Amino acid sequence: MSKTTWNVDVAHSEVQFKVKHLVISTVTGFFRTFSGSASTDGDSFEDANVNFTIDVNSVDTGQPGRDEHLRNADFFEAEKYPEFSFVSTSLKKDKGDLYKLIGDLTIKGITKEVELAAEYGGTERDPWGNTKVGFEVSGTIDRKEFGVTFNSLTETGGLALGENIKILANIQLAKQA
Template identity: 50%
Template sequence: MAINWNIDPAHSEIQFKVKHLMITTVTGYFKNFDLNVETENEDFSTIKKLKFTAEVDSIDTNNAQRDAHLKSADFFNAEEHSQLRFVGNKYVADGDDAKLHGELTIKGITRPVTVNVEYGGIVVDPYGQTKAGFTVSGKISRKEFGLTWNAVTEAGSVVVSDEIKIHAEVQLVKQAVIVAAA
């Protein structure tokens, strides 16, 4: 028996942060994303499958000109690479904290990535839906995924840092139980 969990997009957000001119941080979001998790039971240490996707065209940094630049060939090249994808392959829990290991694909380049996961628990909402909550955080090198555009200021500082911080608040909704054929 397996349990399928889908993301509740109204109660979830996928965020990234990057240093600009190495003095401030710019925050961006993916507005369109999907996550499906299959577990053996309600204990998430039994994750069998995990697949996350985000639509590159849904990037929002609260600045239309910057968003267009991020979607261009200088960065994500949304025209050729419309999604980024993370496929989890190992979940190691230690109490309410865990490490999620998987393969992240951005701009056609796949690399292993490990993120930190804080398990918030399971509750039944006022509508009878069983929900599970998580906070996910991690860091990646954008250059490892072919996101290499940069510029240098007159003083020699880079415009965009290599390190990207990832933060997600995720709420999953339990779906119908899947009964495996014998």
């Protein structure tokens, strides 16, 4: 069976993260610059090889001061580690339109295996005849496992920032000719 390449359509995709703040609310942010691809046998995504890269400097929480703090040594060290990367090791159909996506996530030079859920949204042709597929990818990672350990205490002794980061990526892939 011939290999098919699918590239992320960045104009129709987004990468979002959420973290608890003061344990009472959630801060949502985005990474605005990213790229990725998938290689499949024909049009089947089972066992696809997925690669994804995020530009750390593109972090956007809607607060420029907070974004700059996230880029510095307290958090992402963007100057030293300008990219996050994900390389799949397995993509298996779970049930219905749900897949298990397992792979190696690298943040700040630390690589850990993560398991993400990927929900297939469908396949369509756009108005120009290009074949597109959509996936919603979600999961939770512990930021400390990747060396992102900064925190402070509240007046009551609680942690200012949650340790678990929720990831949500809505990804549209374009089939390459």
